[in-house]
Amino acid sequence: MMQKGPGVMALAVLAVGLLWLAGTVSLAQAGLLLTGAGLGVVLYHAAFGFTSAWRRLIVERRGRGLRAQMVLLAVAVVLFFPPLASGTLFGHAAEGFVAPIGVSVAVGAFMFGLGMQLGGGCASGTLFTAGGGSARMMVTLLFFILGSVLATVHFDWWMALPAFAPVSLPKTLGPTNGIFLSLALFGAIALGTVWLEKRRHGGLESVSSPKTQGWARLLRGPWPLLAGAVALAVLNFVTLSLAGRPWGITSAFALWGAKGASLVGIDPSSWAYWQAPDRAAALDAPVWQDITTVMNVGIIAGAMLAAALAGKFAPNVRIPARSLIAAILGGLLLGYGARIAFGCNIGAYFSGIASGSLHGWLWLVFAFAGNMLGVRLRPFFFRAPYTPSVKGC
Template structure:
């Protein structure tokens, strides 16, 4: 069930105005410095950030609530999101092009590194307090603790790039896509059956524990006001995220991803501090070397990530909830550091995060996305059992918080 909030009395939403101005200025700059398409990708990131914030669409809290209390609304919303994404993605990926432009899915090996990386990422989700998308939109929405998680997410991502050669040499199976292996229609049917099975399992387990499914409390705002200020029903967020990921495929030629930019930010930051990583094997690969040499605004993922943060800032301002606080308990701060490192390191090992590997991977028909889901769920299960040490006094059963 989503949290409801008491909105502040009407006042000028300065945070939203600043975010909108920065988005506009950024789009003008990108249009001139890179391309009109890059400017649209910044705007698309803004739409993703607003959606994530207003729908409180978090992967971390959804999994935590299910693990601890068997409430499955968040997981069922994720299945709706994935089902719609598969219906949109598979025909296009089967054709290999969209509007005359080549497109590709996120399809990666079924490897040992995916299992270990996703497991570490799952622990990091619960300690850090968010996933990749959750870290971005909650940090953009004014959560100071999540800025700490984001910083160490970046550091963990950079550290992992030094070790990837060893990890990727571990036993693995080749990349496998349901689209190419089964065909478009059979792949869709198999995927929808799996989504339905997971959703049905959450219903059975929730009813077994509570006797009935949780009823969502109506939001304070309705109609156009709710669209602008939140809170959105989870299904709105699920539909919007699937559609916006498909728009990403159309504009960028590949699905939505998040964490590759964090490794790049870490590498560029290390360079500013005097550490040259260009000699590392990972950064000598042509695409990575080019990204490291170019300004960061040429990187699609970096631009979209900044857009997500600005979109979340705008949403927080519109909702009257932008109120940053620097008061972070010591144990919570330690958890943010450890969680961020695990998130960053794990994402690189697993060929992505909850977005690039789980959402976009499964939407692409990649079996590594399903492997990621299983391993990350076990990691989350361990993570929720570690939380009481770092968050003493936290309620055992929580509602969905969006991160």
């Protein structure tokens, strides 16, 4: 049975938000709020996380989570590459997240990967676990925002470091060749996890059947991990069709932080990051006109609704001291790393690879390396194995 308090609050936020955005911005912006809510529900009910999946592969040699990520990416490239190659989707302009391949991506991704393990989540994980009632992840989110703002102060220095020009697979190789190459790489990674898991355990991990079935399972969860992967890829494609670009998360954190800085008398418009025309416009405009902000609010509300439906919304404000320190450090690393790497696990990894950008692959390699270091540092901050309030994080 749904917990009425958080459930009603989440529905109220979504209802008011839909009416406000449809009346003051556009129907597409209202649709993006609803899409964000769908992402929040899927992330929560499927417990689809990146941090725990990578940690389990590193520590336990269990690869089910990473294989699900390969399914996520495979569905996404099949959907994304044809419209991105043509530049249009349903009669509207469509453009992927394609960024330079350089030092800032490698360093930022490594920082982000380290922050994932210390902070206890990635960008999507931080939002949906915060929406699910985790006080600790609210701390991570606060310092995620602060780290994002700090990176915008130094952004021009990082952009001056060596880098290669952006490369888009669907435009360079064509959509068909780009899809086949991407699918081959996803398959190789998935097979690699199978080999590692069988070598350590003799077989693949079995998945227990949930107690609830049918409509009860649809509303209360848990959902199969692979179903979550497909749903996330489809919802990212919906985002592309509504916004003309893929799903992102962390640019909004920099925007929130910059607007907060303005309130205390600091002028961020003089920083190089905010002098780009699109960012300057976002800084001057009301926050509800920002696509990423609206979707992030939707994710939090959707996760809160899912937690209420599952009867698992139970905020806990007690955070051990070392865990609190890890949340602060992790949040700063996550925010700073995401900005200089042109995105996070969503904007650079998921949407970057779905866009055919080679910077997404570079991000994956260095973020995974950062996770390996983070796993080694975790025992200092978490005396017992850390179990987040939402298992996917």
